[in-house]
Amino acid sequence: MKYEKLAKDIIANVGGKENVNGLTHCVTRLRFKLKDESKANTEVLKNMDGIVTVVKSGGQYQIVIGQHVSDVYDDVVSIAGFTVDSEEESKEKLNPFNAFIDIVSGVFQPLLGILCATGMIKGLNAILISTKLLESSSSTYMVLNSIADCLFYFFPIFLGFTAAKKFKLNQFIGMAIGGALVYPTIVGIAGKTMDFFGITMVMPASGYASTVIPIILSVYIASKVEKLLKKIIPDVVKSFLIPFFTLLIVVPLTFIAIGPVATGASNILATVTMSIYNLSPVLAGLFLGAFWQVFVMFGLHWGLIPIAMNNISLLGGDPVLATVMAVSFAQTGVVMAIMAKTKDKKLKSLCIPAVISGFFGVTEPAIYGITLPKKKPFIVSCIIGAITGGIIGAFRSTLYSVGAMGIFVLPSYVNPQGVDNGFYGFVLAMVVGLVLGF
Structure with missing residues (x-):
């Protein structure tokens, strides 16, 4: 070891x-x-x-x-x-806020690596299309697109697994609930009304593919149902009767009540966040850019992840989380300056890996090991982070996938319709963050 x-x-x-x-x-x-x-x-x-x-x-x-x-x-x-x-x-x-952060981190954290990978492939595909290296009708594009979209389209299944683990439900039951939400027949009746033994079920116009909140709520309810069933079903038949009754109760309940309520809440959340952002994208960027590193230090950044995923699902992209992705370059620029100026060999040795990880979007080594203990460099990085956020807000740059960080996030800013000003705005923010930070 x-x-x-x-x-x-x-x-x-x-x-x-x-x-x-x-x-x-x-x-x-x-x-x-x-x-x-x-x-x-x-x-x-x-x-x-x-x-x-x-x-x-x-x-x-x-x-x-x-x-x-x-x-x-x-x-x-x-x-x-x-x-x-x-x-x-x-x-x-836990208090309600800490409980919320704990749930969100527990549900989304295991998926960050694959989110990053598929998001980069999606961005790469968009670049190939915008540069005319690929046609959207080509089989190559379709294969790459299937890789890029597989996670997000079937998100309820993946979240069903991670949420089940978090809520201590049989993880295969969680996946089965997610699978029911994206079952082809169900997807095909999006926006229509049907009934279940005479009970009306209204399917959201956008369906449940790529959604976040409905599956998490459904799995939470399922965990309570399973816990109750474990108390009343004999041990000899628990292995199949508990999943049997849990699915029979929770899946119809999801289509009848949980799904529509969660979808309504999702729409409200998207509307509210976009309304706040639209009041002043620049101010939103300045604020989030300035305090993003503080949020990361205390794990509060997890609160924005479901908002971003929800916006991407409903609106096709998220401009809110997009404002903070250049902050790591501000922090990296500051550490590069410290590395260039210091005569302290131990400090210089700390700076080298911190700079490398900073370019990949991981700033904790720089924050905790270098800039925060020295205070002034950390304050400088927050100020420069605010400037990068303001630039991104001014260009209304948008994230079209979530997960990638640092230089790997670049493809996530490429509009599926082609490279636009939002992409160039983010590139400018990266450069400004690095140069001003230095």
């Missing part, structure tokens, strides 16, 4: 494996759910080689590692004997 010692030290200083309710990881952080955070030696962990810092946010005890976090995670899981897919019930009661 490459990180055996670090993994053992982490386990010991979070209060031992018996103090851990659950463990996941994201791009740079180990995300623990601890039974008692007071048992963790936070200062010891912060000063440990191999750890950037420790953050407590959203009901999670987050240890910032860096881009090799997945390797450290594997060693921690192996040494502690954790079951990767299991998570004990936490006795800690």
Whole structure:
């Protein structure tokens, strides 16, 4: 094990494996759910080689590692004997906001890698079409498009799986509910009214393909139904009768009530966010660009992910999250300047990997290891981040897919109809962020 010692030290200083309710990881952080955070030696962990810092946010005890976090995670899981897919019930009661962040991160976090990949392919396809290297009628385009759209079109199935894991429902039941929402016959009657044993069911005009909120709510309800059924169905027939009754209850209920209500809520959310953005795209960009790194530090950025996914599903693109994607270049420019000026060999050695990860959109090593401890560079990066957000807002740049970061996000700004001013506005914001930051 490459990180055996670090993994053992982490386990010991979070209060031992018996103090851990659950463990996941994201791009740079180990995300623990601890039974008692007071048992963790936070200062010891912060000063440990191999750890950037420790953050407590959203009901999670987050240890910032860096881009090799997945390797450290594997060693921690192996040494502690954790079951990767299991998570004990936490006795800690989260406030509503922390609970929301916890749910959103738990549902969307496992999909970020594949979201990034398919989004880049979608952008690449748009570039090939706009440069006339491909025709939309060609079989090559159709194959690439199927790869690019497969995740988003069948999003309810993927979210059914991750939401089921989060809500402790049988994950295959979650997938089955998602599959019912995108079943071809159901997709074909979008916008029509039908009945289920005499009960009217109104199908949304846009259908349920690519939707976010309906499946998450349905899986949450299903988790409650399954929990109730486990109490009343005999053990000898639980394996098939629990899925049988859960699906028979939840899927029709989704089409009758949950889906229409969730779709209405989705439309309201899209309308409200776009109304706020349209009041002044520049001010929206300035605000989000200025505080985005603060949001990331405390895990609050997860709150914008479902809004962006919802806007892309209903409107075809999202201009809100689009305003913050050049902030990482402002942070990277600042760190490049520190690297160029410092005589401190240790600081310079920290700057090199931070700059590399910054170009790929991962800024935690730069924030926690370099700019935040020095305060002024962090404030400068926030100011420059605001400027990049303002530029993106002024050009009304739009994200057409979510997941990619840093230089890899470029294809996500390409309009499926062809390269437009929004794309050039984002490129300008990237350059300005990097140069002004430096």
